[in-house]
Amino acid sequence: MTTQTSTVTLHPRAADVQAQLSALLERRRAGYSLEAPFYLSEEIFKADMEYxxxxxxxxxxxxxxxxxxxxxxxxxxxxxxxxxVRDDDMNIKAFHNVCRHRGSRLCDEHQGSLGNIVCPYHQWTYDLEGKLIHADHMGDTFLREQHSLHKVHLRNLEGLLFICLADEPPQDFEEVAARMRPYLAPHKLNECKVAAQVELIEEGNWKLTMENNRECYHCVGNHPELTIxxxxxxxxxxxxxQNAEGIARFEQIVKDSHARWEAMGLPSARIEELDTRVTGFRTQRLPMDRAGESQTMNTEVACKKLLSDQFTEKSLGGLSFWTQPNSWHHFMSDHVVSFSVIPLSAGRTMVRTTWCxxxxxxxGVDYDVANLTAVWNATNDQDRRLVEFSHAGxxxxxxxxxxxxxxxESLVEAFCTWYVDRMRAGVSGGR
Known part of the structure; x- marks a missing residue:
């Protein structure tokens, strides 16, 4: 047996790291999991965060x-x-959370509400559009307009908020958004409220979290709540x-369901673009088993009030939307559940799940939080253990x-292909 181990040293020179990363990327074997350094090396983790x-x-x-x-x-x-932050005109803006005076962090809490953005250090004050409106003792020649907060690119895709830290973000997001809006818009996420949010720390590399999400080979035997x-x-x-009858039956159910949903104005056909573009994505609306209404323990809706007055029935399947590199979402007739994966270190990852x-x-009248969150709280914890087992291995x-x-596991391969392609582009100086 040939084994692969990390050769990245504790304090390598940048050129050495680039050379080692390039070699690992070039010898990646299609159809196979990544070599160990991609999951273990802090230097490769730094490259992940950059590229x-x-x-x-x-x-x-x-x-x-x-x-x-x-x-x-x-x-x-x-x-x-x-x-x-949402401004007074109801627009959502994103800024670097850094004061333009001496770099203090502006807001230390994860969420809250404010009238203006006030630096806790010297009370420099910004409005909700990021403009500096107050700075004491700076002299007559000081120009406030040159010290606005640094903006971050933000897009609101039917209630899903995406940011890009690059000076020039990938331009294909607008095409992705145009193709996805007809799928997402009927669920009216912009008009929803957050019913619950849970943050889970996984002691494993973020790529293992994403790989685990991109397949359900492991679901039987590991996810009894989800597979209901x-x-x-x-x-x-x-x-x-041995599978012919079951596959044919499922394909017919999908065909019949798609025809019904499309007639209701709900796009359902699969779009498969996880590894064919810079902003990789995938979507499909699929039927659910049993009552077929929602991802709950009894497969019935968790919320009596459906997301749209246009929804004339509860059994609208589950619209899934995946994006590279860090999210997946499930849109149903009664609620939306979204997942954001944020890397913390080479061996630590945060998964933030939000139910709307x-x-x-x-x-307590239309929905019960425990019932709403039961399936994915259980599933997330089960997945946490699997990711941690994989990282240890x-x-x-x-x-x-x-x-x-x-x-x-074809979608796992699509994720790894996308990741390797984007890392190669980063290492080579391309986009």
């Missing part, structure tokens, strides 16, 4: 988190803290006599890249 999280559109929040003027959230991406609403052959199966319901839904001298199933 992936520093240059691409990152999903960070949902618009209902900043529902009213002055509402804000902060998001840390590597060394950068980002302040997202999943059709057995809905997450892949090897064709053959209709803004007029009343807790990658550290073993016996670890070597293993083959992906072509029937159940």
């Amino acid at each position: 992936v999280f520093g240059r691409h559109w990152i999903f960070v929040a949902v618009a209902p988190q900043v529902a009213e003027p002055g509402d804000f959230i902060t998001v840390d991406v590597g060394q950068d803290s980002i302040l997202i 609403s999943l059709y057995e052959h809905g997450f892949g199966a090897q064709p053959g006599p 319901v209709h803004k007029d839904a009343v807790e 990658a550290a073993s001298k016996a670890y070597e890249p293993g083959p992906y199933s072509p029937f159940t």
Whole structure:
């Protein structure tokens, strides 16, 4: 058996790191998991933050988190803290959470509400559009207009908030947005409210978190709560006599469901672009088993008030939307659940899960938070353990890249292909 171990030293020169990373990228074997250094090396983690999280559109929040003027959230991406705030004109803006005076962090809390943005150090004060409006003792020649907060690129895709830290963000996001709006708009996420949010720390590399999400090969036996609403052959199966009847039945259910939903104005067809563009994405609306209404323990809606008055039935399937490098989302008739993956170190990752319901839904009357969150709280904790098992295994001298199933792990391969392509572009100085 040939094993691969990290050769990245504790304090390598930048040129040495680049050379080692380039070699690892070039010898990546298609259809196999990545070599151990991609999961373990802090130097490669730094490259991930520069070439992936520093240059691409990152999903960070949902618009209902900043529902009213002055509402804000902060998001840390590597060394950068980002302040997202809704201004008085109801526009959502993003800024570096750094005072233009001497660099103090402006807002230290994850979320809250404010009238103006006031630096806690010397009370420099900015309005909600980032303009400096007050700075004592700076003299008559000081020009406030030259000291506005540094802006961060932000896009609101039907209630999903994406930021890009690059000076020039990938331009293909506008095309992705145009293609996705018809799918997402009927669920009216912009008009929802946050019913619950949970942050989970996984002691594993962020790529293992994403790889685990991109397949359901592991679901049977690991996710008893989630699989209640999943059709057995809905997450892949090897064709053959033993599966032929089940696959054919599932494909017919999908075909019939798509026809019904499309007639209702709900786009449902699969779009597969995870590894074919800079802003990789995938979507599809799929039926759910049993009552087929929502991802709950009994597969019935968790919220009595549906997301739109246009929804005339509860069984609208689950619209899934994946984006590279760090998110997945499930849109149902009664609620939306979104997942944002934020790397913390080579061996530590934060998964933030947010559940949204209709803004007029009343807790304890229309929905129960425990019921709403039960499936994914259980599933996230189960996935945490699996990611941690994988990270521990990658550290073993016996670890070597293993083959992906072509029937159940094709989306894992798509993620790794996208990642390797984007890292190669970063190392080579391309885009």
